[in-house]
Amino acid sequence: MNAPKRKLRVATTSLAGCFGCHMSFLDIDERILQLVELVEFDRSPITDIKHCGPCDLGIIEGGVCNAENVHVLREFRKNCKILVAMGACAVNGGLPAQRNHLDLRDILEEVYHTEPGLSGGGIPNDPELPLPLDKVHPIHEVVKVDYFLPGCPPPADAIWKFLTDLIAGRTPVMGHGLLHYD
Amino acid sequence: MSDQKTFLLDGREIPFEPGQTVMQAALTAGVFIPHLCYHPEFRPHGSCKLCTVKINGRPATSCTMPAQAGMEVESDTAEIRDKRRALVQMLLVEGNHFCPSCEKSGHCKLQALGYALGVMTPHFTHFFPDRPVDASHPEVLLDFNRCILCELCIRASSEVDGKNVFALSGRGLKKHLIVNAESGRLADTDFQATDKAAQVCPVGVILAKRKGFAVPIGQRPFDASPISAQAERYKPVAPAPKKEA
The missing domain is CATH 3.10.20.740 (Ubiquitin-like (UB roll))
Known part of the structure; x- marks a missing residue:
């Protein structure tokens, strides 16, 4: 009768983000001990697993700014039953998307050629480096996203409320003070 | 009775x-x-x-x-809330609304309505328009990226300040806020930071310089309670008298 429930498998990653949302996630502090009773981690900076296997929940921080981001995002969408956009950059592109009104070549020229600092080094063109996209996109413009949690970053209490609602099978409801765009 | x-x-x-x-x-x-x-x-x-x-x-x-x-x-009602949510989402994708770097964050009505209506995502595809800012005026910055075309600054400038500093130009998707000066720059108008038009922007377009982020997070108007609980802030009052030119 009381067979232990299977733990939910969770993967997390940061695309064009700053890992601030992951840091805020860790700010749930000792509540992480309650969380690991309920979930186990697949691909995540916490486990250092490089590729995502079949998961119940995928959490994406950051928008899509280069070709590798697209591949990682698609891998998550393919493997995760529920995909969550966490933080301002995943939700609307955030700070990286503020380059969107500029021409990509002009940006690269300015950073690597005309401005002091890196000038003279040339625009990086190593095959190892993923090519930047013309524009930075929020993740819902590339794959279907099931849930969104805005914030820069979302506060730890918001992440906790969101995850506990979701794990309990409820649609997460963020009351006043937990829903923030900044 | x-x-x-x-x-x-x-x-x-x-x-x-x-x-x-x-x-x-x-x-x-x-x-x-x-x-x-x-x-x-x-x-x-x-x-x-x-x-x-x-x-x-x-x-x-x-x-x-x-x-x-x-x-x-x-x-x-659920139906009307859905429609209002869609309107807010369309406004969010039409401009460039990046709250974390906006001085109006916590004071912004568009943002506050997003919270009150439970807007978790802009949902639609972003336009990411190119709208250069106007920093020419010594006291006031214009960041057109956030304009929602409410025309409050236009109305305030003509009806109260008697100056006609702002106007809309273009039609349909190309409609945008402009400054009534041959150069198009705010510095080349008689606009002042004390004008009514400088006080009425519901979003972060018209911003006083050197005052950004003066109110700490937690003490801003929409931090303590949602806009939906602040009806008294918006009660009708007598219109401001028109200033003599």
Whole structure:
């Protein structure tokens, strides 16, 4: 009768983000001990697993700014039953998307050629480096996203409320003070 | 028996004075109706459509609709909330609204309505328009990226300041806010930071320089309570007198 429930498998990653949302996630502090009773981690900076296997929940921080981001995002969408956009950059592109009104070549020229600092080094063109996209996109413009949690970053209490609602099978409801765009 | 006239708003009896609009009566009674282009000191504009309600089953903008005795008004229903959410989402993708780096964050009505309506995502595909800022004026910055075309600055500048500093140009998707100067720069107008037009922007377009982020997070107007609980802030007041040119 009381067979232990299977733990939910969770993967997390940061695309064009700053890992601030992951840091805020860790700010749930000792509540992480309650969380690991309920979930186990697949691909995540916490486990250092490089590729995502079949998961119940995928959490994406950051928008899509280069070709590798697209591949990682698609891998998550393919493997995760529920995909969550966490933080301002995943939700609307955030700070990286503020380059969107500029021409990509002009940006690269300015950073690597005309401005002091890196000038003279040339625009990086190593095959190892993923090519930047013309524009930075929020993740819902590339794959279907099931849930969104805005914030820069979302506060730890918001992440906790969101995850506990979701794990309990409820649609997460963020009351006043937990829903923030900044 | 009092002869006070009333109408029903979501089942609640709202008293009104003759000549008041549905919005004015609701706000006076402490009931908030979401809005962006309405301002207590200005004539209603009816353009943002956030305040759309159903009156006896028909949609109408509550900021322009005169209150009438016995009318039945629906505002806070699932259907209307969905429509308002879609309007906010369309405004969010049409401009460049990056709250974390905006000085108006925590003071912004568009943001506050997003919270109140539970807008978790902009949902639509972003336009990411190219709208250069105007930093020419010594005291005021114009960041057109956030303009929602409510025309409050236009109305304030012409109706109160007597200056006509702002205007809209273009049509449809190309409609945008401009500065009435041959150069198009705010510095080349008689605009001053003390003008009414500098005080009315509901979003972060018209910003006083050197004052950014003065109020700490936690103490900003929409930190303590949601905009939906702040109806008294928007109660109708007498219009500001027009300044002598």
